[in-house]
Amino acid sequence: MSCRVRFGMSADTMAAMNGIRTRVLSTIAGQLGNPHGTLGKGFAFILNRGNKRAIAGAIDAAGIAANATVADIGFGGGAGLSILLERVGTNGTVHGFEISPDMLTRAKSKFAEEIRTGRMQLAPGSMTDLPLADDALDAAITVNTVYFVPDLAAAFAELVRVVRPGGSLVVGIGDPDAMAKMPFTAYGFTLRPVAEVIAALEGAGCTVDHEQLANPPIPHHLLVARPA
Ligand SMILES: C[S@@+](CC[C@H](N)C(=O)[O-])C[C@H]1O[C@@H](n2cnc3c(N)ncnc32)[C@H](O)[C@@H]1O
Numbered sequence: 001m002s003c004r005v006r007f008g009m010s011a012d013t014m015a016a017m018n019g020i021r022t023r024v025l026s027t028i029a030g031q032l033g034n035p036h037g038t039l040g041k042g043f044a045f046i047l048n049r050g051n052k053r054a055i056a057g058a059i060d061a062a063g064i065a066a067n068a069t070v071a072d073i074g075f076g077g078g079a080g081l082s083i084l085l086e087r088v089g090t091n092g093t094v095h096g097f098e099i100s101p102d103m104l105t106r107a108k109s110k111f112a113e114e115i116r117t118g119r120m121q122l123a124p125g126s127m128t129d130l131p132l133a134d135d136a137l138d139a140a141i142t143v144n145t146v147y148f149v150p151d152l153a154a155a156f157a158e159l160v161r162v163v164r165p166g167g168s169l170v171v172g173i174g175d176p177d178a179m180a181k182m183p184f185t186a187y188g189f190t191l192r193p194v195a196e197v198i199a200a201l202e203g204a205g206c207t208v209d210h211e212q213l214a215n216p217p218i219p220h221h222l223l224v225a226r227p228a
């Protein structure tokens with residue numbers, strides 16, 4: 001007689017269902033860390049919808065002035081790029097950097113006119129190695145990205161290199177306890193305590209203010225760092 005477990009399912013069926021669950025969760029985590037392919041288009045839409053309030057909050061916290069030179073690092077679906085364009089106005093410059101070639105292609109198509117007129121510059125780039133001169137930016141945001149960066153000290157040293165002294169660098173992260181309850185985060189996310197992220201920013205030479213956004217379903221922390 002076959003071995004029957006809960007709900008009359010065999011051990012083989014349970015193992016197959018666990019395998020499917022693992023594949024689905026790793027696919028979600030992989031897409032969030034580097035949206036790509038046909039699924040990536042859907043994830044770009046989901047990111048823009050789900051994270052718009054956190055991104056807008058980060059841009060508010062950065063205190064961006066008209067005519068500024070700013071960047072969104074790891075812009076994903078590009079919601080932050082649109083808001084930054086509004087904030088800097090026609091004489092400002094918005095940079096966007098991504099490791100995902102598909103998100104870059106998508107944003108280059110969406111913002112073709114702004115790129116043509118020089119208001120926006122999009123390029124491949126990781127937050128550990130950005131194609132920008134020292135002190136090139138007045139402000140930068142990076143939201144929901146540091147989970148995918150193994151070496152936070154290297155990333156923050158690079159971000160501080162490109163943001164001018166006294167400028168603003170806003171790092172937005174989902175609350176780690178809330179994130180840990182989302183099952184896909186077990187598949188490749190590094191969820192760090194907020195205090196650890198703040199300490200890494202301070203270690204890179206910033207003063208840091210901590211703001212919180214009640215941002216259902218995931219509260220966010222905005223770490224507003226200013227390079228000395
Ligand atoms: C979860 S999505 C967040 C996108 C967007 N910032 C938002 O909040 O909706 C993470 C994005 O960061 C990008 N990314 C991952 N590692 C990165 C890195 N080292 N440097 C720059 N971008 C990175 C991914 O390609 C992806 O588009």
